[in-house]
Amino acid sequence: MSRSRIVIVGAGFAGYQAARTLSRTLPRTLRGAVEIVLVNPNDYFLYLPLLPEVASGVLEPRRVSVSLAGTLPGVRLVLGEVGEVDFDRRRLRYVDPEGRSGELGYDRLLLTVGSVNKLLPIPGVAEHAHGFRGMPEALYLRDHINRQLALAAACDDPEEAAARRTFVVVGAGYTGTEVAAHGQMFTDSLARQHSRGARRSEADGAHADGTPRWMLLDLAPRVLPELDKRLSDTAHRVLRKRGVDVRTQMSVKEATSEGVLLSDGEFIPTRSLIWCVGVRPDPLVKDLGLETQQGRLMVDEYLRVPGRPDVMACGDAAAVPDLTRPGEITPMTAQHAVRQGKVAGRNLAASLGYGASRPYKHHDLGFMVDLGGVQAAANPLRVPLSGPLANLVTRGYHLASMPGNRIRVLADWALDAVLPRQAAQLGLVRSWSVPLESSSPEVARTPVP
Numbered sequence: 001m002s003r004s005r006i007v008i009v010g011a012g013f014a015g016y017q018a019a020r021t022l023s024r025t026l027p028r029t030l031r032g033a034v035e036i037v038l039v040n041p042n043d044y045f046l047y048l049p050l051l052p053e054v055a056s057g058v059l060e061p062r063r064v065s066v067s068l069a070g071t072l073p074g075v076r077l078v079l080g081e082v083g084e085v086d087f088d089r090r091r092l093r094y095v096d097p098e099g100r101s102g103e104l105g106y107d108r109l110l111l112t113v114g115s116v117n118k119l120l121p122i123p124g125v126a127e128h129a130h131g132f133r134g135m136p137e138a139l140y141l142r143d144h145i146n147r148q149l150a151l152a153a154a155c156d157d158p159e160e161a162a163a164r165r166t167f168v169v170v171g172a173g174y175t176g177t178e179v180a181a182h183g184q185m186f187t188d189s190l191a192r193q194h195s196r197g198a199r200r201s202e203a204d205g206a207h208a209d210g211t212p213r214w215m216l217l218d219l220a221p222r223v224l225p226e227l228d229k230r231l232s233d234t235a236h237r238v239l240r241k242r243g244v245d246v247r248t249q250m251s252v253k254e255a256t257s258e259g260v261l262l263s264d265g266e267f268i269p270t271r272s273l274i275w276c277v278g279v280r281p282d283p284l285v286k287d288l289g290l291e292t293q294q295g296r297l298m299v300d301e302y303l304r305v306p307g308r309p310d311v312m313a314c315g316d317a318a319a320v321p322d323l324t325r326p327g328e329i330t331p332m333t334a335q336h337a338v339r340q341g342k343v344a345g346r347n348l349a350a351s352l353g354y355g356a357s358r359p360y361k362h363h364d365l366g367f368m369v370d371l372g373g374v375q376a377a378a379n380p381l382r383v384p385l386s387g388p389l390a391n392l393v394t395r396g397y398h399l400a401s402m403p404g405n406r407i408r409v410l411a412d413w414a415l416d417a418v419l420p421r422q423a424a425q426l427g428l429v430r431s432w433s434v435p436l437e438s439s440s441p442e443v444a445r446t447p448v449p
Contacts, residue, residue, distance in 0.1 A: 004034050006348055007092065007106040009082050010282075011040035011068055013048075013337035014315030014344065015112035016403070021345025023074040027354060034352060037104065039078045039094055041443045043068055046135055047402050049334060050409070052175070052370070055138040055145075056182035057189075057421040059412045065135065066404040078104065081440055085109070085288055087308060097443075108310050108351060110344055111288075111297065115279035115316035115332060116441055124255035126437045129275040132175055133441035140429040141179075141274065145187060147425055148271055149212065153194040163269035165191075165212040168260055169276060170252055172218035173226065174369055176276030177235055180216040181371040183274075184242050187212035189421040215245040215268065222248055224377070227367055231377040234386040238375045275436055279332055281317045283439045293319035293329065301359035303344050312347065314340035314360075323361040336362060338401070368394040 006022065008015050019038050026034060044065040053059040068077050080094035080102060091105050117131035130144075131137055145167070152164035167187070169180045191211055216223065216239065223239070223246060224232045239246050247262075252273070254261040259269040281295045290305060291298040296319035298306060303320065305311040314320060315337040319329045330336045343360045350357040368378035368390065376391035378384075385393060395413070399406050433444040 003032075004107045004352065005037060005105065006034065006108045006110070007037045007039060007104055008110045008112060009039050009092070010112040010114055010315070010317075011038055011042075011045050012112060012114040012315060013334045014114075014341035015040070015110070016045045016068075016072075017338050017341030018110055018112060018314070018345040018348070019072050019075045020403070021342045022348050023072060025346055025349040025355065026352070030352065030354060036075045037078055037106075038068065038072065038075050039080055039082055039092075039104065040068065041079065041081045041097065041440060042135075043077060043079060045071075045403065046442065047398075048133075049370075049398060049401075051132065051135070051138045052178040052182045054135070055132070055141040055179065056186035056372070057142060058182070058416045059409060061135060061139060063405050063409050063412055064402075066402065071404050078102070081443070082113070082284060085111075087288075087311065090310065106310075108348060109312070110348065111305075111311070111313040111317060112315040112337075112341065112344075113282040113284050113317045115281055116283065116439060117275060117436055118278040118280045119437060120277065122252055122254065125252065125273070125275065126435070128255040128257060129170070129273040129436050130431070130434055131275045131436050131438075131441060132179060133279065134434075135442065136429050136444035137434045137441060139426070140431065140434045143425045143427060143429065144272065144431075145183065146190065146423055149187060149190045149194055150423075150425075159269065161210070162213075163259065164271050165210070166215070166268065166270040167212065167272040167274065168215045168217065168252075168268060168270050169274045170217050171276035171278065172216050172220065172223040172246070172248070173276065173278065174224070174367070176216060176218070176274075177223055177239070178370055178372075179274060179276060180214050180244050181235075181239060181242075181375075184212070184214045184239075184244050185372045186421055187214070190423050193420065193423055211243070213245065214243070215247065217247050217250045217252065217262070219249060219251050224369060227369070227377070228379055228384055230384045231367075231369070231379055231386070234377045235369055235371060238371050238377075279316060285317050296329070301361075302347055302357050303340065303360060304347075312344055314344045320360055323359060324363050330360075330362075335364065335367075368397060370394050 047064040050064045080096045082094045084093040148164040152161040155161040222232045297313040303312045303314045316332040322328045322330045339362045347357045366380040374388045376394040378390040
């Protein structure tokens, strides 16, 4: 009997869960007749919600990078980035990390290619801003923050020093709010280390005492507009208390190498523009020639692509009908991606004759935002929480959701509670290798020979 091959493209939340569920669902009698192949540019699953803690020096990079080969037994990993799919021939083409082209045939295909940074037609942003969708960007930001504070400490020009100590985050959703919250605590810690050997003056730094300045901008009327207003107010209050300059109904009109021009006409001198305005489906989606909705692949409630019975899609790249809100599609969140991946894995098994297909339906269980230290805002099961209790719930949720590295994450959290942050620039990721306009934010760009 010929062996069936199921190919899953992408190892984000949806793809990882689909591969894991499928490998666990298939009975032993079928495993020899079915090959599960996972195609991904990297050999790890990235736990994105904890990425701000990597950028701020709380967690080491490998803590949020879970080995695919080590946690997905029975799944064959192919390192590569898919660039083309021939649906009629049931074949896809990919490029591996060394630039070599390859082809894979499939009997069933699951597309979970995820999302990339959302771009807006604002002059200078693509050239001077950096996003926050992958490990390379987080590592670049951590080095960049270290570098700017070190340069500011050694700078004789007060205005230049102030600009280097100023960090502008655009987008006050989950990612932007967490980046600003953790970033502010990180830079304050680094600034204290630099100040031990430096003489302060009234004119030194963004504030009178030379401490760093963080700004958080959003066009929405409040931070975290997706959350309950009480949680939004909590986050706003915590950020304000720490000194973060939160400006709602505000955005960037132009970006330059010297700073950013705000929509109200004010110019903010800075060397750091962090772009967290949202995400858009992976560019591969528009090149597939399939029907889309809001830029995402059209699928039915069973995650099947219309007219292609052998193709499924889920996660950020798919417009999955939201059965809890008729007429709408599910938002692009990790919570939905994880659960869609599990349904996709079961439905793939059902397509092989094991089990029954079921539609995707999920009610949000609440959301949480880590604000650094012991602060957080959360509403598990619609119960609003804030402060240390919310932080405990948030960290507990992350540990339960991670498929590996839990003890290592706990160890880093414990060390961060008693030791100062490490001010060390590794210099492994350069600015040009993490452009904002990238179809693969999970991969650092390399020089063209």
